[in-house]
Amino acid sequence: MRKVYFDEIAQLAKLAKGKVHKLYLHWTAGHYDSKFDDYHFNITGNGTIYVSTDDFTDILSHTWQRNTASVGIALCCCSDAMIYADGTFNYGKEPPTRAQIEAMSMLVALLTEIWNIPLDEQHVMTHAEAADLDGYGPRMMGTPEFEKWDLWRLPDYDGGWRSGGVVLRGKAIYYRLRR
DSSP: OEEEOHHHHHHHHHHTTTTOOEEEEEEOSBOTTOOOTTSSEEEOTTSOEEESOSOTTSOOSSSTTOOTTEEEEEESOBTTOEEOTTSOEEOTTSOOOHHHHHHHHHHHHHHHHHHTOOSSTTTEEEHHHHHHHHTOSGGGTTSTTOOOOTTSEEEOTTSOEEEHHHHHHHHHHHHHHHO
16 A cells, blocks of 8 residues: 555556446545455545555455446445445544545546546446445445445535535536536
8 A cells, every 4th residue: 555646646547447337435444544455446534535555446445346447435434334224424533534525526526527437326426326326325224234334424615414425526526627
């Protein structure tokens, strides 16, 4: 695991052009500085980006049955996050930081631009969105099948809580327009 900057990420990403078709966005359910090899990218609490591999075509175990031709990006956070059957939640003592959310959005903007991946919910999704589609996400709240809710809700520009996927894709679109 090593720290990387956007210029190096761009160079490595060009080597995988045409081979990666989807991005999955996660949290590690760990601490701000706990990094895991299940993800291609780990973003620590202060927004620093680390890679676990220099080959973004490596198949890592970040999203159940969705790892081929995809990249996993994780925020290092939410070690004691809890969600309740009524849909309320608590991100605990280490919630996603603004620095992490912005770094993830900038990274998504860069990768989707280099790889020509549409910035839509079919190609860039949170683990909560993928889990909902595959029958083990927030829609299953209160059932034994419910397991993953990574980035289900995030604060938007106005401070209101929105779908994490909508927030992150929206911010990534903003960063792509600024490039």
